[in-house]
Amino acid sequence: MLSAAAQNPRPLLQRGGRKFNLQKCRRSRHFYHSVQAVSSFYPQSETLSSPSSSSEILTIRKSLLSRERKAVEIAQNYLNRLRSTEPQIRSFLHISQNVMSEAEQIDRKIERNEELGPLAGVLIGVKDNICTVDMPSTGGSRILENYRPTFDATAVRKLRECGAIIVGKTNMDEFGMGSTTENSGFQVTANPWNAERVPGGSSGGSAAAVSARQCVASLGSDTGGSVRQPAAFCGVVGMKPTYGRVSRYGLMAYASSLDVIGCFGSSVADAAILLEAIAGHDRFDATSSKREVPEFTSQLEAAEFLDSKPLKGLRVGVISETLGDGVDSGIVSSIQAAASHLEELGCTVKEVNMPSFSLGLPAYYILASCESSSNLSRYDGIRYGNQIAAEELTSLYGACRANGFGSEVKMRILMGTYALSAGYYDAYYKRAQQVRTLVQKNLKATLTENDVLISPAAPSPAYRMGEKKNDPLAMYAGDIMTVNVNLAGIPALVVPCGFSEVGPSGLPIGLQIIGAAFDEAKLFKVGHIFERTLQRCRFVPPLVDKDV
Amino acid sequence: MAVANAALAMVGGIGVTMLQRQRNQLYSFMAKNPLGHALLRSRRDFSARSSSSLLPPDVSRLAETARIALTPDEVEEFAPKIGQVIDWFGQLQAIDLQNVDPALRADAESNNLREDLPETFDNRESLLAAVPTYEKPYIKVPKVLNKD
Numbered sequence: 212m213l214s215a216a217a218q219n220p221r222p223l224l225q226r227g228g229r230k231f232n233l234q235k236c237r238r239s240r241h242f243y244h245s246v247q248a249v250s251s252f253y254p255q256s257e258t259l260s261s262p263s264s265s266s267e268i269l270t271i272r273k274s275l276l277s278r279e280r281k282a283v284e285i286a287q288n289y290l291n292r293l294r295s296t297e298p299q300i301r302s303f304l305h306i307s308q309n310v311m312s313e314a315e316q317i318d319r320k321i322e323r324n325e326e327l328g329p330l331a332g333v334l335i336g337v338k339d340n341i342c343t344v345d346m347p348s349t350g351g352s353r354i355l356e357n358y359r360p361t362f363d364a365t366a367v368r369k370l371r372e373c374g375a376i377i378v379g380k381t382n383m384d385e386f387g388m389g390s391t392t393e394n395s396g397f398q399v400t401a402n403p404w405n406a407e408r409v410p411g412g413s414s415g416g417s418a419a420a421v422s423a424r425q426c427v428a429s430l431g432s433d434t435g436g437s438v439r440q441p442a443a444f445c446g447v448v449g450m451k452p453t454y455g456r457v458s459r460y461g462l463m464a465y466a467s468s469l470d471v472i473g474c475f476g477s478s479v480a481d482a483a484i485l486l487e488a489i490a491g492h493d494r495f496d497a498t499s500s501k502r503e504v505p506e507f508t509s510q511l512e513a514a515e516f517l518d519s520k521p522l523k524g525l526r527v528g529v530i531s532e533t534l535g536d537g538v539d540s541g542i543v544s545s546i547q548a549a550a551s552h553l554e555e556l557g558c559t560v561k562e563v564n565m566p567s568f569s570l571g572l573p574a575y576y577i578l579a580s581c582e583s584s585s586n587l588s589r590y591d592g593i594r595y596g597n598q599i600a601a602e603e604l605t606s607l608y609g610a611c612r613a614n615g616f617g618s619e620v621k622m623r624i625l626m627g628t629y630a631l632s633a634g635y636y637d638a639y640y641k642r643a644q645q646v647r648t649l650v651q652k653n654l655k656a657t658l659t660e661n662d663v664l665i666s667p668a669a670p671s672p673a674y675r676m677g678e679k680k681n682d683p684l685a686m687y688a689g690d691i692m693t694v695n696v697n698l699a700g701i702p703a704l705v706v707p708c709g710f711s712e713v714g715p716s717g718l719p720i721g722l723q724i725i726g727a728a729f730d731e732a733k734l735f736k737v738g739h740i741f742e743r744t745l746q747r748c749r750f751v752p753p754l755v756d757k758d759v
Numbered sequence: 760m761a762v763a764n765a766a767l768a769m770v771g772g773i774g775v776t777m778l779q780r781q782r783n784q785l786y787s788f789m790a791k792n793p794l795g796h797a798l799l800r801s802r803r804d805f806s807a808r809s810s811s812s813l814l815p816p817d818v819s820r821l822a823e824t825a826r827i828a829l830t831p832d833e834v835e836e837f838a839p840k841i842g843q844v845i846d847w848f849g850q851l852q853a854i855d856l857q858n859v860d861p862a863l864r865a866d867a868e869s870n871n872l873r874e875d876l877p878e879t880f881d882n883r884e885s886l887l888a889a890v891p892t893y894e895k896p897y898i899k900v901p902k903v904l905n906k907d
Contacts, residue, residue, distance in 0.1 A: 361885040454865035468864035497871045498864070570854065577848050584825060591826070593900060598891035604903045609828030616827065622837050625821045626844055632824075638813055642851045644861030651862055683840055684847060700865020728865075 264742040264750075266480035267427050268333050275321060275332055282321070282332035286314035286376065289334045292758060293378070293425040299406055299754070300423050301398045302416040304339050305346045306379040313376045328374030330488060335370055336420045336429035339380040340387060341472065342461035343367055350463045351383040351413075353396040354590050354597055354615025364461020365496070366430060366472050366489040373488045378426045381416030385617045386587065387434055387465040389413050390689050391674060392441075394619045399676065402444060403752040404718055408673040411441030414475070418445040421475045424755050428476040428485050434465050435575050436668075436693025438473035439705040443668035443721025446707045446750040448738065450474045450482040451693075453728045454700035455500040457486070458493030466582035467498075469575075469697045477750070479706060479738040483507040486731060505732045511739045520557030521740050527553050528563035528661035533692055539671040545709035545720040546667050549741070552708075553665070556740060563661060567646070567653040568695060574646035575694035576687055577630055581640050583620075584627025590615065622683070647698045654699040658727045663737055667692050668721035672711040692723060702726050704734040706742050707750045719750055816841050 274280040290310060297303060317332045337343060340350040342360035349355040367377065384394035392400045392415025400415045402408040403423040410419040414431030418441035421429050431438040433451040442449025450473050457472045464470060474485035490504040529550055534543050554560045592598040592611030599614050601607035616624070630639035657664060669692055679686040696703045703725045710717030722741070726734045751759050818838045822829040829837070880886065892899040 358889065359885075361880075361882045361889070492871070494873050497873070499871065501871060570851070573848050573851055576844070577851070588826075592891065593898065595889040596891070601901055604900050605826065606828070607901055608826040612826055613828040613830075618833070618837070621822075621827055621829070621833070622841055622844075624825050624827065625816070625818060625837065626841055626848075628821045628825045629816045629841070629845060630848065634812060638852065639848060641861050642854075642856060644863065645856040645859040646851060646854070647862040648859050649856075651865075683844055687844075698865075 264478045264745070266478050266484070268330065268476075268481045268484050271332055271427065272327070272329070275317070275327065278321065282314040282317035283311060285332055286310050286334060289378070289424070289426060292423070292755060293420075296403070296423045296425060296755060300401050300403055300419050300425070302381055302400050302410070302419040302423070302425060303336070303379040304349065304351070304382050304395075304397055304416070307346060307377055309345065310334065310376055310378055317374060317376075328372065329484065330370060331374030333375050333428065334378040334426040335375045335485075336378055336381045336417055336426040337367060337370075338383055338414050338417050338429070338431045340383060340432060340463040340465075341367060341430055342463075343377060343380065346377070346380055348380060348463075349396070350387075351385040351395040351397065352590075352615060352617070352620070354592070354611065355595075356396075356597055358596055360461070362461060364472075365458035365493045367461065369489050369491075370430075370485075375488075381414070381420055381429060381431075383416055384413035384437075385620050386463060386583070387413040387432060387437055387470075388583065388619050388623050390436070390440060390686055391676075391679060392416060393676065393680060394617055396617050401676075402673045402718075403754050404446060405673065405716070407675060408718065409444065409676055409678075411444035411669070411673060413437040413441075414473075415441045415444075417475050418442050418447055418449065421445070421447045421477055422750075422752055424477070424751070424759050428474065428481050430485075430489070431473050431475055432462055432465075433471050433473045433693075433697065434469045435579060435697050436690050438475065439668045439693050439696075439703060439721070439723060440690070442475060442705040443707070443719065443723075444673040446719030446721075446752070448476050448479050448482045448707070448742075449668075449705040449721075450486055450731070450734075451696065451703050451705075452486055452490065452731055453500070453702045454697075455498050456490050456502075456504075456702070456729065456731070458489075458491070458496040458499040460493055460495035460499075464582075464586040466579040467586060468582060469579065469700075471697075479704070479735055479742055480508065480511050482704070483511060483731075483735040483739075500729070502729055507732055507735050510732055510736055521744075522553065522737060523557030525553075525558045525663070525737065526661045527558045527560045528657060528664045529560060530565050530568065530664055530666045531562045532565055532568040533666035537670060538667065539711070541672065541709075541711040542667045542670060542720055545711075546665065546722060549708045549722045550665065552741065552745065553737075556744060561661075563657050563664065565653055565657060565695070567649045569691075570646045571650050571695035571698055572687065572691050574643040574650070575690070575698060577639050577643035578647070578698075580623045580627035581631050581643075582627070584624045584631060587616075587620070587624055619683075650695050650698045651700075654695065654701060654725075655727075658701070658725075662726075662733060664725040666723045666725070668705045668723040669693075672718035672720060696723075696725055699728075701728050702731045702734055704731075704738045706738045707748070708741075708745065709748065715753060816845055 342348045342364045344363045348360050382395050382400045385396050389412045391409035392412040400410050400419050402410045414437045417429035417431040420426050422445035438449040438451050474482045476482040487507045492501045493499045550560050591608050599610040601610050705721040705723050707719050708722035709720045818834050890898050
């Protein structure tokens with residue numbers, strides 16, 4: 212199924228190996244056709260009214276405003292599917308008791324002809340490290356089992372103000388540390404495309420929930436790829452905004468210099484609507500940007516009137532380092548096909564080099580471990596969370612943390628503690644920050660010569676469960692495609708672009724589109740046109756396809 | 760963590776140039792190949808630490824510093840994994856970063872700080888309700904022993 216290289220990602224990016232060849236890619240249009248062949252394998256559902264890339268949020272809005280459907284019917288429909296698929300998928304840690312009553316309130320608003328928020332009646336899942344006042348928020352950790360925050364995160368408050376119904380809290384790797392959601396302190400989530408595969412992580416629950424149509428859209432968080440990689444693994448759209456675009460108030464801190472709240476949707480338009488709702492300055496987060504938030508969605512509607520070359524003149528750089536040895540051949544051919552597709556849409560596609568690319572991974576893991584060792588020191592069992600009785604204060608701390616944290620979290624805290632030890636700072640943390648400067652400069656320069664950059668979102672499709680469990684470095688290697696974007700703080704959008712192989716066992720593959728800081732609008736435009744013109748690719752897992 | 764320069768002094772006495780050359784070769788490979796740690800697994804002696812003041816991680820001491828009571832089994836399980844990752848971190852020692860300023864975070868805006876004024880949180884009761892051991896008006900903790 213996977214190539215030998217994907218099983219063993221070590222030779223990844225070795226110089227002098229197989230290199231991405233744009234000429235070859237231009238000649239081999241069969242990649243594009245192979246994508247079509249894959250999707251045509253799936254029988255088109257007879258009830259299918261629209262392609263999988265159309266906006267579910269806009270469809271809901273239209274049917275509510277025209278009084279064609281009631282909010283309670285829509286909510287019931289999603290809850291039914293959630294209940295029937297959840298025993299297999301296990302994407303939620305908590306499910307709200309208020310979904311139906313909130314839907315009824317929306318219906319009453321419609322009856323009274325009151326104004327409806329842009330997300331009225333839209334069921335949204337929220338990653339469990341984002342605080343909700345009416346539901347437990349554990350961050351996937353036993354140390355916060357049953358913890359109820361005293362406030363809503365700003366992003367959640369904004370969603371509610373737009374009329375959204377928060378359907379529940381989604382599973383994740385404990386405090387965001389992991390790439391498979393297997394490090395959750397509570398349960399393992401399955402990939403809706405194949406129950407023996409992981410959904411990716413750390414926002415695996417949020418990605419799986421949207422993929423299985425258990426909710427319309429969801430929030431995740433992305434510190435090193437935690438929105439983009441699970442989006443790719445589950446065949447949904449994932450947006451990692453610019454650092455500071457969305458307030459982090461109420462997001463449990465992992466690595467504060469990198470953390471950002473992001474969005475999942477089954478279409479680019481849905482991800483754009485969600486980001487528009489949650490973005491903007493917040494006085495409770497000093498790092499949130501005061502820049503105006505553009506109307507992402509109005510720009511997308513214009514893009515519906517497609518001419519033959521809707522992206523004419525757009526300069527696209529393919530990062531050659533991301534298509535080298537160690538990257539699964541199915542991934543490479545899908546990204547090459549996507550590059551051809553963009554060229555057909557009028558883009559000028561060229562290969563670009565990013566010399567600092569390979570340095571980003573160790574630098575990222577140093578920074579993330581160090582910052583997490585500091586951030587997670589707040590979990591001491593005194594003011595909230597699970598407390599273990601002890602004779603003496605230091606033993607109480609030690610026991611609470613030993614009992615509450617899982618192995619991966621313990622190891623990262625210890626690695627961070629090591630790297631931040633007196634006398635070690637210059638060798639690790641400072642050097643990693645210097646590498647961050649190199650990566651920032653490198654990406655900034657590349658993005659002045661190109662409008663967007665493209666790469667795979669991950670070097671392989673979804674892993675088998677347990678595949679990476681006992682080898683931390685093999686797990687970390689899977690993040691190679693995404694971490695540089697976090698180091699630079701720039702936005703990136705992941706759009707499903709193909710399947711790993713023809714047939715029902717095919718797993719989705721994601722295209723990562725990277726843009727300059729605060730240029731999310733461009734990413735949405737490119738992603739939207741890309742998905743609307745991707746012929747006969749349907750990213751609805753067979754599990755729920757008959758039903759959608 | 761106080762670290763002596765013993766390791767440095769020791770290496771300083773024996774064939775520095777040869778060791779240095781071997782190490783440089785190794786690191787130029789690692790810099791090109793971020794996943795080249797596999798090569799290093801069996802050759803921990805060549806990691807950057809051995810020639811400088813950086814000592815290998817002592818998991819028990821780190822756990823004490825980080826206030827996590829590890830079991831002996833956990834120490835045994837974590838030590839090789841942590842050692843492996845720290846070795847892999849070591850590849851950054853080989854890159855020339857002179858005259859490169861460290862970046863504290865993403866290239867974001869600054870000056871968004873609000874005035875440092877106290878405000879009353881209006882959900883005070885629920886904050887207190889979350890405290891595991893609370894005896895009005897105190898948050899109760901066990902005795903604090905000073906080991907020094």
